[in-house]
Amino acid sequence: MAGGSAGRTRELLPQDGELYVLVQSTGRVLKERAIRRRKLTWLWKWLKELLAMQLTREELPMKLGGARSAAKAAPRLVIIEVTVTPLSDRMVASWCSSAIPSERETSGCCCEN
Numbered sequence: 001m002a003g004g005s006a007g008r009t010r011e012l013l014p015q016d017g018e019l020y021v022l023v024q025s026t027g028r029v030l031k032e033r034a035i036r037r038r039k040l041t042w043l044w045k046w047l048k049e050l051l052a053m054q055l056t057r058e059e060l061p062m063k064l065g066g067a068r069s070a071a072k073a074a075p076r077l078v079i080i081e082v083t084v085t086p087l088s089d090r091m092v093a094s095w096c097s098s099a100i101p102s103e104r105e106t107s108g109c110c111c112e113n
Contacts, residue, residue: 036074043071043078 007027013020046067055063060082068075 039071039074040077043067043074046071047078047080 007025009024009026011022011024013022050060050063050067053063064080064082
């Protein structure tokens with residue numbers, strides 16, 4: 001393959017008896033990483049604010065659902081546990097280490113499920 005390869009990587013991926021060509025633009029990969037990082041930063045900040053709020057049992061799921069839909073894919077990286085007691089609701093947020101993407105996923109490839 002010739003021409004215009006500056007800032008691009010190519011890789012041959014044999015899969016299910018077929019051969020796929022993966023071409024990635026370095027600029028696009030960096031842009032997608034920045035978008036995901038910005039969404040995750042926003043989600044983490046919002047979760048800290050939710051922890052500080054005094055929410056009722058009905059308000060907490062609504063707020064969490066709104067944050068999840070606004071952050072798109074970022075909630076996959078965060079574990080949110082809500083403990084419900086008769087006196088109060090308690091929420092704990094932590095990183096989900098099993099959901100941290102592999103090298104291929106962090107490279108910006110969106111062709112695999």
